[in-house]
Amino acid sequence: MIDPNPETPRGEDRLVGSDRVLVVLRVLAERPEGIGLEEMAKAVDSPKPTVHRALAALRRAGFAVQDGRGRYLLGDEFLRLAFTHHEARPDHVRIRPALERLAGRFGETAHYAVLDGREVVYRAKVDPPSGPVRLTSTVGGRNPAHSTGVGKLLLAWTLPDDAAVATWARQGPLERRTPRTKVAAEELCAELAAVREQGCAVDDQENEEGVNCVAVPVFLTSATTPSGAVSVSALAYRTPLSSLVEALPEIHAIVKELR
Known part of the structure; x- marks a missing residue:
């Protein structure tokens, strides 16, 4: 199981939320076949509503998408940025x-x-x-x-x-x-x-x-x-x-x- 809040003080909610989004992004990168909300919540050890908000933020940025089966994957915008950075x-x-x-x-x-x-x-x-x-x-x-x-x-x-x-x-x-x-x-x-x-x-x-x-x-x-x-x-x-x-x-x- 991935630690959703590595080296993060409990009281710093904004930092905890940012860290959680990054951990969710990392799990998406490790699951090219896609991952469901419940499975993601277990992977990052967080409540489903909290994980859903993190996924929604990633979707708004184009860093995550949801397929016809309701599973989440890395979005094309994230891949575009990653490959553009690498090529440069x-x-x-x-x-x-x-x-x-x-x-x-x-x-x-x-x-x-x-x-x-x-x-x-x-x-x-x-x-x-x-x-x-x-x-x-x-x-x-x-x-x-x-x-x-x-x-x-x-x-x-x-x-x-x-x-x-x-x-x-x-x-x-x-x-x-x-x-x-x-x-x-x-x-x-x-x-x-x-x-x-x-x-x-x-x-x-x-x-x-x-x-x-x-x-x-x-x-x-x-x-x-x-x-x-x-x-x-x-x-x-x-x-x-x-x-x-x-x-x-x-x-x-x-x-x-x-x-």
């Missing part, structure tokens, strides 16, 4: 040519991601021009930083030494996404030290079984601090990790042309 983002616009080249060159998916706390957020994605099987990752989607190539690469810059890595690892549990995920502080220290030395990171089926990747830094706003990371993510049966590692000089060269 400088990092997305600048990175896309490199992602297209990488996806075409390797016949696999290329991502651009940034670090957000203990997770990575995918800002851009380009699928290969052909191929019957594609990755399920989405723009705006998140994954744990410690289990992904892009995450480990960006953590290596953010956490400069073993002490910083150990402190970070103790701040919360690290999910073991697959049997290969490194969750011990000692393992992460060794892994991130190797990333700093080599200037790249790998994901050997650590985030998702059957999927591996290599990641390199992107310096869009600074010559010394990455603005994000680019990865080539591949189905292991189709493109083994060893092939991606061998191609790292070429991947680096394509990404460096963005400077």
